[in-house]
Amino acid sequence: MDKETFRKYGHEFVDWIADYFDNVRKYPVRPNLKPGDIKSQLPDNPPMESQDMSVIWKDFQDIILPGMTHWQHPGWFAFFPANNSPASVLGEILTAGIGAQCMVWETSPAAAELEEVVVDWLRQMIGLPEGLKGVIQDTASTATLSALVTAREVATGFSCNEKGLLQGLRVYASKEAHSSIEKGVKIAGYGRENLRYINTDENYAMRPDLLEKAIVDDIEAGYIPACVIATIGTTSSTAIDPLQEIGLLCRKYDIWLHVDAAMTGSAAILEENRGLIPGADKIDSFVFNPHKWLLTNFDCSVFFVRNPEHLIKTMSVNPEYLKTSRDTEVNNYRDWGIQLGRRFRALKLWFVIREYGVQGLREIIRNHIKWAHDFAGWIDSSEEFELLAPVSTNLVCFRWNNGKRDDEELEKINRLLLQKINEPGEVYLTHTTLSGNYAIRMSIGQRTTLKEDVERTWQIINEVSNLIV
Numbered sequence: 001m002d003k004e005t006f007r008k009y010g011h012e013f014v015d016w017i018a019d020y021f022d023n024v025r026k027y028p029v030r031p032n033l034k035p036g037d038i039k040s041q042l043p044d045n046p047p048m049e050s051q052d053m054s055v056i057w058k059d060f061q062d063i064i065l066p067g068m069t070h071w072q073h074p075g076w077f078a079f080f081p082a083n084n085s086p087a088s089v090l091g092e093i094l095t096a097g098i099g100a101q102c103m104v105w106e107t108s109p110a111a112a113e114l115e116e117v118v119v120d121w122l123r124q125m126i127g128l129p130e131g132l133k134g135v136i137q138d139t140a141s142t143a144t145l146s147a148l149v150t151a152r153e154v155a156t157g158f159s160c161n162e163k164g165l166l167q168g169l170r171v172y173a174s175k176e177a178h179s180s181i182e183k184g185v186k187i188a189g190y191g192r193e194n195l196r197y198i199n200t201d202e203n204y205a206m207r208p209d210l211l212e213k214a215i216v217d218d219i220e221a222g223y224i225p226a227c228v229i230a231t232i233g234t235t236s237s238t239a240i241d242p243l244q245e246i247g248l249l250c251r252k253y254d255i256w257l258h259v260d261a262a263m264t265g266s267a268a269i270l271e272e273n274r275g276l277i278p279g280a281d282k283i284d285s286f287v288f289n290p291h292k293w294l295l296t297n298f299d300c301s302v303f304f305v306r307n308p309e310h311l312i313k314t315m316s317v318n319p320e321y322l323k324t325s326r327d328t329e330v331n332n333y334r335d336w337g338i339q340l341g342r343r344f345r346a347l348k349l350w351f352v353i354r355e356y357g358v359q360g361l362r363e364i365i366r367n368h369i370k371w372a373h374d375f376a377g378w379i380d381s382s383e384e385f386e387l388l389a390p391v392s393t394n395l396v397c398f399r400w401n402n403g404k405r406d407d408e409e410l411e412k413i414n415r416l417l418l419q420k421i422n423e424p425g426e427v428y429l430t431h432t433t434l435s436g437n438y439a440i441r442m443s444i445g446q447r448t449t450l451k452e453d454v455e456r457t458w459q460i461i462n463e464v465s466n467l468i469v
């Protein structure tokens with residue numbers, strides 16, 4: 001492709017994206033397709049000859065776009081937000097255009113130093129204490145795995161790296177913890193049987209008394225408690241584990257404390273939400289995702305550690321061909337995580353923070369939280385619906401229930417209700433289970449969502465429930 005052709009389609013693509021930002025609500029949030037519908041339109045074999053970009057571009061619009069789920073839709077209330085923004089997309093374009101591999105300072109000095117600055121901005125924005133140092137990872141799953149591996153090394157005196165010794169180490173998390181923890185425990189070599197799930201209270205938060213009992217029982221049985229993972233905003237209900245009490249237990253028994261705040265951590269940029277992270281001085285590692293609620297497109301997850309030397313000692317492998325003359329003077333972020341190769345993720349984050357400012361980001365998140373509490377109020381005042389979990393930030397868990405059906409029948413009704421709510425494609429909600437009860441989740445966190453979209457969703461829910469119940 002020559003420069004002029006690149007310029008032509010570059011302008012066309014940017015124009016299309018700009019229009020997409022304005023017109024995304026015209027698409028169905030989720031396509032009404034069957035498995036294989038897209039694949040059946042694609043050739044089985046790769047093209048042997050070059051194809052004109054006009055043909056590729058047309059196929060994108062005719063085949064790919066109709067098969068996309070539109071996470072940036074104002075009617076997106078499913079799973080969790082995965083936002084982008086014009087500023088973030090522009091930063092991503094430059095990152096792709098430059099095409100740098102940012103594994104060490106010398107391969108991209110600006111990338112390394114901008115990452116150091118922007119990550120510390122985020123530390124200040126969410127109120128983490130000075131002294132915590134951060135690095136950008138791809139996802140919270142990777143950051144949690146990094147924490148688990150580092151906790152493993154600290155618990156074994158770093159002998160596992162050298163001798164491969166690993167036995168009898170325990171990891172603790174609440175029953176509501178994210179599935180990435182179980183995966184990380186398996187990958188890090190602890191073994192699934194050494195992950196101990198701790199029961200929760202009526203608000204679905206971990207019970208410190210049961211955590212301490214599990215720790216004491218394990219010590220008496222000859223196990224080594226290596227890591228506790230607390231959650232600030234569980235996936236099912238955004239429950240908040242009591243971090244202060246958990247932190248005190250971790251200090252008492254000398255256990256690594258990792259905090260998973262993947263989505264809800266962003267809410268701590270609000271002054272009124274600084275109480276989300278009490279006892280932050282007791283944290284060993286902490287992760288949250290700007291790619292969820294801080295308008296920075298996927299992927300961009302920020303991982304903080306109290307003692308970077310532990311992380312570096314765990315992750316660093318230093319072959320001759322990676323050594324540089326500046327290694328002792330700089331942060332080489334290849335040693336701060338699992339990956340050697342690293343994208344320039346800090347650039348889009350820098351664009352977003354500067355474009356919106358802290359106050360602009362606060363206003364967006366504050367609105368989402370207010371609308372979630374408004375929605376919860378409508379549920380609470382309804383005779384046909386009930387809340388199934390406290391509303392801590394932007395997620396509302398509820399179900400239809402007139403009090404005259406058993407749980408099995410209620411599950412069938414609410415499954416059908418959710419299906420019918422989503423079918424027209426105007427909005428998209430998802431579900432979970434809480435205490436064995438089927439719950440519909442209303443997650444309010446999309447940049448393009450307006451108060452009217454939340455009000456319209458409540459209207460749809462009531463219209464559908466009146467038709468099917």
